[in-house]
Amino acid sequence: MIRFPSPTGTLSFFHSEHHFSKLFPSCIRIPTSTGIPFPDVARVGCIMGSCGSCENCKQDLENYCPKMLWTYNGQYEDGTRAFGGYSDKFVVEEHFVVRIPNDIPLAGAAPQLCAGITVYSPLKYFGLVPQPSSDKHLGVVGLRGIGHMAVKFAKAFGARVTVISSSPSKEKEAVERLGADSFLISHDHEKLAAALGTMDGIIDTVSASRSLLPLIGLLKTSRKLVLVGAPVEPSELPVFPLIMGRKVIASSAIRGMKETQEIIDFAANTTPKTLSDNGKKPF
């Protein structure tokens, strides 16, 4: 058993001896006999520790705590590495455990705690969620794990969504399966030119360094390009096109425990009808 050396000295023991999910090893079912005041499924997300006392922790931003401990490859104080989903046991503080309501299947809950929160949080924080009776046209760049979630949440929030991808083969998936409204191939310069200045916000999920010029061009004045992918090499930022529209490059990485719980509750309370044009439940 890996024991998380909590800086606060309090530990809750959510072991995995019982009802362990083979698909999602970090999902654990808490036997009711333990009396732990959680529903019958709890889950550890991307992080499983933080200092608890810094300015970030005080603002529910444990994910930006300098001492944040990643569930995946995080380093404990004794030098041991965390194995994330490859672990067969976890010990974490209660604060870092997310309650999973019974009506959300583990297969649906698992990606919310990483890819889901990665896009849910910035969509709300950076004002990309349409207000009632208003319209927002959002771009989602890339259609892998995080991109899928971005389309689903943007649609659930009521936005018009254009997926931007380098793979023409993704169009069918984007439009027919996920309910995106339109699709742009990122090297189709003619169609990109026609879409200049049409978007109210863009979530870029691609983890490859490149020039941000085409995406900046798609934004309306004063709008935001939100980066959630993390390329190793720096990207190219053309400043003049940015400043000539008061545009913004924003960024975000997962989120703290309070909003990670919120996303699960949102998923539990969102009916298929509101989720996408084709009525598919995104979770």
Next chain:
Amino acid sequence: MIRFPSPTGTLSFFHSEHHFSKLFPSCIRIPTSTGIPFPDVARVGCIMGSCGSCENCKQDLENYCPKMLWTYNGQYEDGTRAFGGYSDKFVVEEHFVVRIPNDIPLAGAAPQLCAGITVYSPLKYFGLVPQPSSDKHLGVVGLRGIGHMAVKFAKAFGARVTVISSSPSKEKEAVERLGADSFLISHDHEKLAAALGTMDGIIDTVSASRSLLPLIGLLKTSRKLVLVGAPVEPSELPVFPLIMGRKVIASSAIRGMKETQEIIDFAANTTPKTLSDNGKKPF
């Protein structure tokens, strides 16, 4: 006489035959005999035309209008170039003329309409102005024309200001003349490291492409680096350090006529006492 072909068909003739300022050729004194309802000094700023009907123009953002006409090197519909401060005559619509109250000397008013508005507007728009009884620590990168203005306005708004420059010789000017609170040399890695995560916002006035990594590091979580300089080559944007603090690269370029008038009125109504720690009037 250069005649600005107004898209709206209305022109006001603010000629320069009378009381022309040799120092600031685009500043014109309107003879009271003309009956024009302006104070006795008016001035043309960075822009002298826009379409008047696009979304930007409707929101007082003529500066982002696709048809915006620069006072400097702007191209009229007939192909003629505007000569900015080198002109000896201007014809512009009233909308693009700024009223200059009598108690602001032309030498003080002139830079407000370009360098001044370049920093005044984003300081306010991006929330870098301290609220009453709160503290903000702002960085100003570069101490040339725009940097000077950034320090002056940041101090006038009540912020603590650190000037960041590659020239050690600028320290005296920054601290003693402009009232900055501290000074960092941009290649002093030890002092930069000590200042990591200490700033509530940064205005970068430098027009040279480079890596934005050191400046991103100086910001606290969720804070903004505002670019107002315009390098020709793209800058390097390291994305991982950005997303691991939900940091933002914002941008801004001058501003529309409404706020350009506002900055002049602010200058007229700001007393030296509130302008900087050393009591110097910034205008």
